[in-house]
Amino acid sequence: xxxxxxxxxxxxxxxxxxxxxxxxEAVTVRxxxxxxxxxxxxxxxxxxxxxxxxxSFVNIFLGDTHVKKLGxxxxxxxxxxTIAIVPAVAGGAS
Amino acid sequence: MANxxxxxxRPLSLPRALRExxxxxxxxxxxxxxxxxLVGRHEHDVTQVARITLxxxxxxxRLADRYALDxxxxxxxxxxxxxxxxxxxxxxxxxxDHPARPSAIDLAAAWESFSYLIVSVARDGVEGAAAxxxxxxxxxxxxxxxxxxxxx
Numbered sequence: 649x650x651x652x653x654x655x656x657x658x659x660x661x662x663x664x665x666x667x668x669x670x671x672x673e674a675v676t677v678r679x680x681x682x683x684x685x686x687x688x689x690x691x692x693x694x695x696x697x698x699x700x701x702x703x704s705f706v707n708i709f710l711g712d713t714h715v716k717k718l719g720x721x722x723x724x725x726x727x728x729x730t731i732a733i734v735p736a737v738a739g740g741a742s
Numbered sequence: 743m744a745n746x747x748x749x750x751x752r753p754l755s756l757p758r759a760l761r762e763x764x765x766x767x768x769x770x771x772x773x774x775x776x777x778x779x780l781v782g783r784h785e786h787d788v789t790q791v792a793r794i795t796l797x798x799x800x801x802x803x804r805l806a807d808r809y810a811l812d813x814x815x816x817x818x819x820x821x822x823x824x825x826x827x828x829x830x831x832x833x834x835x836x837x838x839d840h841p842a843r844p845s846a847i848d849l850a851a852a853w854e855s856f857s858y859l860i861v862s863v864a865r866d867g868v869e870g871a872a873a874x875x876x877x878x879x880x881x882x883x884x885x886x887x888x889x890x891x892x893x894x
Binding site: 662735 | 775777807816837853
């Protein structure tokens with residue numbers, strides 16, 4: 649189990665008491681996110697759906713790699729150390 | 743830091759040089775939409791923009807009226823910003839041949855605590871720009887002010 653830094657984007661900092669980073673101990677990305685929820689109840693509802701998978705408008709990276717490319721949230725953190733929650737940014741003129 | 747979740751946004755401080763660069767990018771991309779990030783910080787009376795970035799628009803099937811910002815771009819910009827004591831404070835995108843007002847799809851995809859700067863651009867050039875802030879499920883206009891260039 650290693651120490652993991654979870655990067656919180658500005659739109660979610662209202663749910664983390666303003667914290668831009670949260671440090672947890674975890675083996676997998678999923679476990680790290682659960683610990684984030686324990687520290688800041690309610691934040692995970694903005695990130696994961698009812699099935700416990702990333703919402704369509706949220707991207708989760710382990711290091712520089714999207715977790716989709718790593719098989720999902722059960723990817724091992726290993727020595728990577730940083731998980732980033734990245735909001736999907738989209739829209740358009742009409 | 744002032745509260746970024748306020749329903750009343752602080753003015754968006756956008757130096758003239760950055761605004762001119764945005765307008766150039768908007769003209770170059772027309773008739774396609776283009777987009778990027780606003781990097782800066784929340785100060786007590788303004789949201790100060792220090793840098794702007796140009797991202798890939800991944801909405802390849804509807805480039806005339808949709809944008810989808812490359813999340814890898816967001817990650818890379820956010821990494822550098824944090825290292826410099828800054829943060830991603832908002833998003834900019836263009837509305838080719840449409841006004842600088844948020845559309846229904848802009849609203850549906852919007853996040854709180856981000857400034858949304860929209861640049862209206864036509865074939866003959868930029869027609870205007872406006873910033874918007876999500877408060878209580880609706881957009882309110884955020885004043886844009888021009889102050890000294892970022893110099894700290």
